[in-house]
Amino acid sequence: MSHAVLIAAAILLPLVGGLLGRLVGFHSGLARLTAAAGGVLGGLAGLGLGGDILWNGGQAIVNWPWFATGYGLTLAVDPLSAFFLLPVSVLTALAAVYGVAYLGHSHGGSSGAGHGAIDPANVGLFAGLLQTGMVLVLLVQDALGFLFSWELMSIAAFFVIALDDGQAENRSAAWTYLVATHIGSAFLILFFLFLGHRAGGLTFTDLARVTLSGQAQALLFVAALCGFGAKAGFVPLHVWLPDAHPAAPSHISAVMSGVMIKTGIYGLLRALTFLGAPPAWWGWVLVIIGFTSGILGMVFALAQRDLKRLLAYSSVENIGIVTLGMGIGLFGVATGQTTMGVLGLAGSLLHVLNHAMFKGVLFLGAGALVQGTGTRDLDHLGGLSRRMPGAAGSFLVGAVAICGLPPLNGFVSEFLIYLAAFHGLLGGQGFALLPSFLVIAGLALIGGLAAACFTNVYGIAFLGEPRTRAAGEVGASPGLMTLGMSGLALACVLLAIALPVVLPGLAPVLAPLLPIDGPTLLLELLRAGAPLRGVLALGALLLLLVGFLAFVRGRLLAGREVGETPTWDCGYAAPTARMSYTGSSFTQPLNDLFEPVRTGTVERPALVGLFPAPGRMATHPGDSFVGHLFTPLFTGAETLFQRLRWVQSGRLQVYVLYIAVTLLVLLGWNLW
Amino acid sequence: MVTVNFAGLVPIALALVMAPLLQGVINRTKAFFAGRQGAPVWQPYFDLARLLGKGAVYSRTTTWVFVAGPVVGLASILAALTLMPLGGVGAFLAFSGDLVLMLYLLGLMRFVTVLAALDTGSSFEGMGASREVTFAALAEPPVFLTLAILAQKTGALSLSGILAGIGPTLWVTAGPMLALLTTALFLVFLAENARIPVDDPTTHLELTMIHEVMVLDHSGPDFAMILYGASLKLWLLGSLVVGLILPAGLPWFVAWPAAVGALILLAILTGVVESTMARLRMHKVPQFLIGALIMTLLALVLGAR
Numbered sequence: 009m010s011h012a013v014l015i016a017a018a019i020l021l022p023l024v025g026g027l028l029g030r031l032v033g034f035h036s037g038l039a040r041l042t043a044a045a046g047g048v049l050g051g052l053a054g055l056g057l058g059g060d061i062l063w064n065g066g067q068a069i070v071n072w073p074w075f076a077t078g079y080g081l082t083l084a085v086d087p088l089s090a091f092f093l094l095p096v097s098v099l100t101a102l103a104a105v106y107g108v109a110y111l112g113h114s115h116g117g118s119s120g121a122g123h124g125a126i127d128p129a130n131v132g133l134f135a136g137l138l139q140t141g142m143v144l145v146l147l148v149q150d151a152l153g154f155l156f157s158w159e160l161m162s163i164a165a166f167f168v169i170a171l172d173d174g175q176a177e178n179r180s181a182a183w184t185y186l187v188a189t190h191i192g193s194a195f196l197i198l199f200f201l202f203l204g205h206r207a208g209g210l211t212f213t214d215l216a217r218v219t220l221s222g223q224a225q226a227l228l229f230v231a232a233l234c235g236f237g238a239k240a241g242f243v244p245l246h247v248w249l250p251d252a253h254p255a256a257p258s259h260i261s262a263v264m265s266g267v268m269i270k271t272g273i274y275g276l277l278r279a280l281t282f283l284g285a286p287p288a289w290w291g292w293v294l295v296i297i298g299f300t301s302g303i304l305g306m307v308f309a310l311a312q313r314d315l316k317r318l319l320a321y322s323s324v325e326n327i328g329i330v331t332l333g334m335g336i337g338l339f340g341v342a343t344g345q346t347t348m349g350v351l352g353l354a355g356s357l358l359h360v361l362n363h364a365m366f367k368g369v370l371f372l373g374a375g376a377l378v379q380g381t382g383t384r385d386l387d388h389l390g391g392l393s394r395r396m397p398g399a400a401g402s403f404l405v406g407a408v409a410i411c412g413l414p415p416l417n418g419f420v421s422e423f424l425i426y427l428a429a430f431h432g433l434l435g436g437q438g439f440a441l442l443p444s445f446l447v448i449a450g451l452a453l454i455g456g457l458a459a460a461c462f463t464n465v466y467g468i469a470f471l472g473e474p475r476t477r478a479a480g481e482v483g484a485s486p487g488l489m490t491l492g493m494s495g496l497a498l499a500c501v502l503l504a505i506a507l508p509v510v511l512p513g514l515a516p517v518l519a520p521l522l523p524i525d526g527p528t529l530l531l532e533l534l535r536a537g538a539p540l541r542g543v544l545a546l547g548a549l550l551l552l553l554v555g556f557l558a559f560v561r562g563r564l565l566a567g568r569e570v571g572e573t574p575t576w577d578c579g580y581a582a583p584t585a586r587m588s589y590t591g592s593s594f595t596q597p598l599n600d601l602f603e604p605v606r607t608g609t610v611e612r613p614a615l616v617g618l619f620p621a622p623g624r625m626a627t628h629p630g631d632s633f634v635g636h637l638f639t640p641l642f643t644g645a646e647t648l649f650q651r652l653r654w655v656q657s658g659r660l661q662v663y664v665l666y667i668a669v670t671l672l673v674l675l676g677w678n679l680w
Numbered sequence: 681m682v683t684v685n686f687a688g689l690v691p692i693a694l695a696l697v698m699a700p701l702l703q704g705v706i707n708r709t710k711a712f713f714a715g716r717q718g719a720p721v722w723q724p725y726f727d728l729a730r731l732l733g734k735g736a737v738y739s740r741t742t743t744w745v746f747v748a749g750p751v752v753g754l755a756s757i758l759a760a761l762t763l764m765p766l767g768g769v770g771a772f773l774a775f776s777g778d779l780v781l782m783l784y785l786l787g788l789m790r791f792v793t794v795l796a797a798l799d800t801g802s803s804f805e806g807m808g809a810s811r812e813v814t815f816a817a818l819a820e821p822p823v824f825l826t827l828a829i830l831a832q833k834t835g836a837l838s839l840s841g842i843l844a845g846i847g848p849t850l851w852v853t854a855g856p857m858l859a860l861l862t863t864a865l866f867l868v869f870l871a872e873n874a875r876i877p878v879d880d881p882t883t884h885l886e887l888t889m890i891h892e893v894m895v896l897d898h899s900g901p902d903f904a905m906i907l908y909g910a911s912l913k914l915w916l917l918g919s920l921v922v923g924l925i926l927p928a929g930l931p932w933f934v935a936w937p938a939a940v941g942a943l944i945l946l947a948i949l950t951g952v953v954e955s956t957m958a959r960l961r962m963h964k965v966p967q968f969l970i971g972a973l974i975m976t977l978l979a980l981v982l983g984a985r
Contacts, residue, residue, distance in 0.1 A: 017773035249875070391801070393743050404745075413788045414781060425904040427777040433832040438984065445828060445980065452824035456817030459791055463813055467798030467806075473741055542682040542775035546759050550785070557905065561751060564901045568735035575739040575800045576897055588804020589798070601966055 011060075011068030015083055017053035018097070018143050021046045026136025033129030040111055043132025044104040047139055051101025054143055058093035061085050065516060069149075082149040087516035088281075089146040091357060092274045095364035096146065096267045098499060100139045101332065103259040105133065106372050106492025110220075110259055110379060126171045131257055132426075134171070137164035138263065145271050151200035151210040158196065161271065162189040164237075165264055167423045169255045181251035188248035192238030196275075199231040205284060215282045225283055229290055233297075240272025242331065243301040244633040246324045247576065250308070253320035254384060258375025259492070262314060265323045265371055266364040273330055273360055280338070281520040288440075291339025294331050295443045299450040302328025306457040307602045310464075310595045311629035314384045315374045318465065319367065321544060325454060327465035330356050333425040335430060336447050337521075345435040346524060348428045353521055354441060354514050355424030358507060361416045362409065368405030369496040373399050376489055377469060380482035386468050386591040389479045393470040398490035400470045400496040407462040409500045412455055415547030417503035422544060425453060427536070457598070464594045473585035504547065508540035592627065596674045599629075607632040681775060683792070684957050685840070687932065688772030691919075692761050699915040700724035700908065702947040706875075709951025724911065728904050736900030741801045749796025750853045750898060750905035751787040757912045760785040763931065765840040766919050767939030768928030776837035778826045786872075786916075788908065790816055797894035808893035811962065815878065818969040819868050825976040826861045827880070829983050830924075833857075843923040857982040862924045871969060873910070876954040878965050885953040 025046010029039040061067060069084040085093065095288065120602040141161030148154045166189070170182035204210045207218035219311035220228065238245040249269070253261045305325030312318035337352025339345075377392065378384055393400035409416040425447065432444035474480035484490075512533045519529060577583045599606070608630040613623020704721035711718025738746065763782045765771040771778075774876025794812055794947055797805035833854060851858055871878040874891035881892055895906050922942040930938065960968055 030783070347970050393745070408788075408791065411787070413782065413791055413792065414784050419784060420783075423777060423780055426780045427837075430777055430828065430831055430837050433828060434835055434837070441832065441984070446823065448828045449821045452783075452820040453817065455787065456813075456820040457786055460813035460817050463791060463794040463798065463809065467795055467809070471743065471745060471795065471799040472801030474804075526774075538681050539775040539777050542773060542778060543781055545682065545773070545782055546762070546785075549762065550755055550759045554752055554756050557751045557755055561747075561905070563899050564732060565736060568900075570735055571737040572739055572740050575741050575802045577802055577804065583802075585801070587803050588801040589810065591805045594798075594806060594810040594813075597810060597962075598817065601814070601818075 009620025011057065011085070012070045014053045014057040014060075015068065015070055015147065016087065016524055018050050018057055018093075019083075019140055019147070021050035021053065022100070022136040022139035022143075024136075025050070026133040029132040029136075030129045033127065036128050037112065039129040039132060040108045042110045043129070043136055046132075046136055047104030047107075048101045049431055050136075050139055050143070051097040051104070051335075054093050054097030055101070057085055058090040058097060061087060061090035062094075062513060062517070079152070079325050081153050083144075083147040084149045085147060086520075088274070088520065091514075091517045092146050092270065092360070093143070095270065095361050096139075096142050099266045099364050099477055099496070100135075100142075100263055102492045102495045103263050103368065103372070104135070105495075106262075106375070106489050107131070107257070107259040109488035110257065110375055112486075116317040126257070131168070131260065132173055134164050134167040135260055135263070138168060138260070138268070140164075142268060142271060146274060149212045151204050151212075151215065155193070155197060155200060159193065159272075161268065162193065162194060165189075165252075165256075165268060168260045168264075169252045171257070172255065174562070177251075178255040181248075181255040185248040185252045188238050188245065192235045192245070194233030195231045195238070198426050199228055199235055199279070202231070203228055212278075212282075218282065220284060222287075223561075225287075228279070228283055230277055232283075233293070236272040236279065237297070238272070239275070239299070240269050240298050240327050240331075241324050242327065243304050243324060244637055246301070246305070246327075247631060247634050249324060250312075250317045250320040250631065253371075253654035254314060254316040258316070258371055258378060261319075261375075262368045262371035265320060266368040269323060269327060270360050270364065273327070273334075273356075276334070277521065282529065285523060286338045286342045288342040291335050291337075291342055291443060294338060295446055296335075298328045298331030298335050299446050300328070300330060301325065304452055304456045304605065305458070306454055306461060307606055308629070308631060310457065310461050310602070311599050311606055311608060313591060313629075315377065315386055315465065315469070316371070318386075318461070319370055319374060322370075322458070322461065323363075323367060325458065326359065326367065326410070327642050328361070329422065329425065329451065329454065330359045331354075331513075332447050332450060333359060333421075333428065336425065336428045336443055339434060339440075339443050340428065343436070343440060345432060346522070346528075346532055347536050348431040348435065349522055350428075350518065350529065350534050351431060352428035354511065354533065354537075355421050355428060357514060357517060358417075358424060362421050362500070362503060362507075363497050365499045365542045366406040366409040366416075366418060369402050369493055369500065370410065372489070372493045372496065373403035373406065376485040376493070379489075380485065381476070383476075383478065383480040386465065387468040388476045389474070390472045390476075390477060390585060390588070391470070391474040392482065396470075396484055399485050399493060402490075402493035403470065404466060405497040405500050407466045407503075409463050411458045414543065415504055415550055417500050417507060420504060420507045420540065420543065422451060422455070423540070426539075427539065431536075460595065460598055464591050468589075468591040472588050475585050475588070475590070491673060503654075505544070508537065508544045510541060511537040605631070605632060607635050683770070683774045683838075683840075685770040685772060685774065688762070688765065688774075688840075690770065690888035690932075691764070691766035692772060692892070694766065694936065695761055695764075695912060695915045695919075699911040699942065701727060702914050702918065702943060703911050705944055705947040706951040706954065708947050710955050713955030714951070724907070725909060728872060728908055731899075731907070732901055734900040736902055739802075739897050742799045742897070745792075746796045746799040746897075747902065749792045749901045750909070751798070752792040753796075754909040754912075756785045756792075757787040757909050757916065760789075760916060761912065763839055764916050764919050765843050765923065767926055767932075767935035767942075768844055768923070768930060769932055769935050770840035770844065774838040774840040775834050779782065779839045779842070780824075781833075782839065783823060783827075786913065787816075787820075789913070793894060793906075795799055796898070800897045802897065803909040804893050805896055808890050811890045811921045811965075812894060813840075815871055815965055815969060818966055819871050822864050822969070822972040822976045825973070825980065826865055829857070829861060829976065829980055833983060843920075843927045846924055854983060857979045860982070862921065864972040865917075865921050865924065865934070867968065867972040867975075869921050870950065870953065871965070871972075872917055873914045875950055877957050877960045878968065879970045880973045914947075915943065918946050922946060931961050955965045 011058035029043035144157035309321035333356030340348030409418040412422040
């Protein structure tokens with residue numbers, strides 16, 4: 009199939025599917041199927057397109073005239089877009105499959121889940137629009153089209169978040185998101201206008217040719233960082249994420265968290281290809297952003313009881329890891345340490361791909377829990393792995409992968425970033441060593457905290473005894489949901505095996521970001537990626553040992569007495585599920601430790617006398633950036649703008665006057 | 681490049697055979713300090729043999745995760761052993777960044793142990809698991825920073841390369857830094873192996889325990905795998921501490937006996953620490969680990985000159 013057809017299919021099919029689904033919205037099942045078919049076919053087209061470009065090299069370019077305006081929309085798939093197209097396509101397609109069953113069963117569900125009232129046809133429409141928007145963002149090759157696609161994607165996500173607008177918290181989440189994304193867009197408009205002005209054209213080829221002064225380069229970098237960082241969720245611009253993800257239906261949360269926020273990373277990388285050779289301080293800035301986002305994301309995640317909020321914060325953490333890799337890579341490029349640069353950027357890119365897969369599994373798994381039990385509160389779950397074996401197995405794969413533990417894919421990308429930092433230790437001197445130490449210490453702490461966070465999630469939700477009736481009566485997820493989840497879990501396993509082998513294939517993707525020629529880059533990837541073969545070997549050894557030990561254990565126990573009892577609780581005769589440890593108690597030591605950086609409120613009962621009356625204690629985890637930064641900022645802005653209220657008098661005559669004055673001023677300016 | 685060194689199979693064999701001995705030496709030292717006769721140093725072997733010969737009892741709450749915990753945990757530590765050199769002789773496998781893989785394999789071991797503990801639904805084991813992940817998260821940065829500083833000093837990126845690069849010359853030129861790093865690693869060694877002052881391995885029915893309380897429900901061969909895994913972990917992290925002190929480049933017939941001797945001395949030292957110190961209160965343990973982190977940061981400053 010020609011590239012033009014695939015490009016058109018990847019862009020249009022999701023939208024067409026969504027629109028057709030809306031047209032047949034009177035029949036819920038048909039609407040869901042139509043929308044999902046569009047998403048899946050579009051995803052397949054995108055996967056074919058991206059895979060073809062990455063496998064065979066080269067790039068695909070098509071030019072769509074834009075309604076006889078003389079403006080042509082140039083769409084191209086170069087290796088960088090092709091790479092990002094892969095996770096977007098796979099995740100949206102599998103999420104669409106999952107969505108067919110997920111939306112079908114949430115009708116008349118309990119109000120706690122919050123998705124009883126929404127029309128699946130609307131979800132399908134906006135999910136399709138979101139997919140179209142994301143694919144367009146990746147393929148568009150000029151600034152105007154990019155801003156248009158960016159807005160399309162952002163607005164589609166707004167509608168998805170706002171679908172269940174019966175609840176005040178969802179409306180508020182949607183507004184927060186809209187404000188955040190538009191603040192980001194404002195910086196992007198500035199970025200492209202300024203850059204386009206310097207370049208004398210708006211196509212990406214024009215922009216890439218421009219030569220910039222150091223000052224202009226710095227300004228543009230900061231604008232790109234703010235604009236794309238708001239979408240990616242860099243701390244402190246992350247505050248919209250934890251509100252938006254619980255509000256959207258779970259399979260759309262998976263898409264938003266797994267790939268939509270990655271368009272911010274794509275944008276930043278694309279911007280870097282325009283801005284020329286990076287100075288070392290860009291690396292510093294990105295390493296520091298990654299360090300804070302990674303650690304704070306995890307610190308906030310640990311305090312959450314709401315599973316989807318927790319996963320949203322964990323996305324902030326993973327964006328932090330991606331940024332650490334990008335930062336150490338840019339630092340390597342700036343200081344002429346090629347190996348460090350190649351490894352850092354490669355690790356960062358692979359983490360984008362890996363995170364899309366395992367975060368997809370985790371959000372889809374969270375959706376299965378929400379749908380089955382009607383609650384997102386971890387402390388109300390428990391013992392689900394017996395009742396939902398499919399969801400539990402996939403979720404376990406996702407949990408191991410997101411902690412970056414071997415032998416799964418998360419380890420591969422984190423390993424490359426570690427390796428980049430270690431290479432930085434060999435080549436640097438004095439202060440140039442600090443970014444490497446920051447990356448190593450940061451990743452180590454993030455890894456430890458992530459292990460605490462996800463043993464908590466898996467152990468509390470899936471293991472032990474059910475803590476509520478709803479958790480005890482839940483049934484297995486429908487087949488299509490299990491298919492979506494296990495597909496992504498399988499992708500995590502396959503990537504763990506494939507990535508060490510196909511690493512040199514990243515050469516064309518990395519080429520525009522590095523100042524070295526193709527063959528050198530390929531050689532560098534082959535050389536620097538060689539330790540991954542050791543990782544692969546150890547992974548195989550680990551599996552063999554597990555098989556061997558399991559066999560030995562089976563042989564030892566064969567024919568012996570194997571008994572069953574209740575869990576031993578110091579001889580206590582009547583244990584109940586209420587006695588088992590909750591997620592809140594599990595994470596309490598770490599939460600206490602990080603109390604100073606994490607604001608939240610605790611309502612404690614007053615205990616007086618020798619026999620105090622019964623009391624209640626409640627903790628409300630907060631986000632220090634909301635309380636200490638954004639609330640004062642926006643309240644301040646509001647009081648400031650209140651002073652300008654007199655401009656809006658509400659009388660028609662005054663507005664006519666405004667128009668007349670504006671026209672006069674414009675006329676005068678034109679005649680000057 | 682992945683280097684395969686067949687001489688590295690000997691340290692693995694030594695670890696497999698001798699690891700439980702360290703446990704016995706620690707117990708014997710403690711008995712000496714307490715004025716008791718004490719169990720023979722071979723007692724851990726007898727315990728393992730007895731447990732392997734038994735049947736097992738499982739809680740009705742548990743699932744396959746509970747069974748998988750000891751199996752995957754022991755497999756992880758066994759895989760990690762292939763990367764650890766002993767006495768300056770290279771490990772079986774060595775490649776750039778293998779130290780990250782080794783520490784993450786220990787992380788995998790902890791992950792499955794914690795999940796197995798949570799699988800029982802017991803509040804005791806939940807408590808132990810919660811403390812385990814808390815202290816482990818705080819112990820990660822000092823270990824990684826220590827190895828990073830050593831990598832920078834020795835110019836090597838694999839464990840075998842790093843430990844081979846630490847010799848008398850480095851002790852002369854950067855003695856205070858190495859001393860700080862060794863101390864920090866020793867503190868982490870105590871914490872990671874559930875020893876006093878972080879954890880008390882002898883009173884596993886108390887509410888204050890960490891590691892022992894996580895494995896309360898395991899029995900028979902499963903429990904044997906956990907105990908054996910724990911002694912291998914003691915040996916593995918002990919080899920790292922010992923590797924900083926022993927000079928590299930000795931011929932094998934000196935290096936391996938010296939390393940085993942040093943490990944036994946380390947076990948005696950651990951026994952002395954256990955006999956002469958009380959366990960810290962739980963909320964002091966983070967300070968203990970942050971103390972180790974501060975030592976590595978000091979070493980970083982010293983090494984940056």
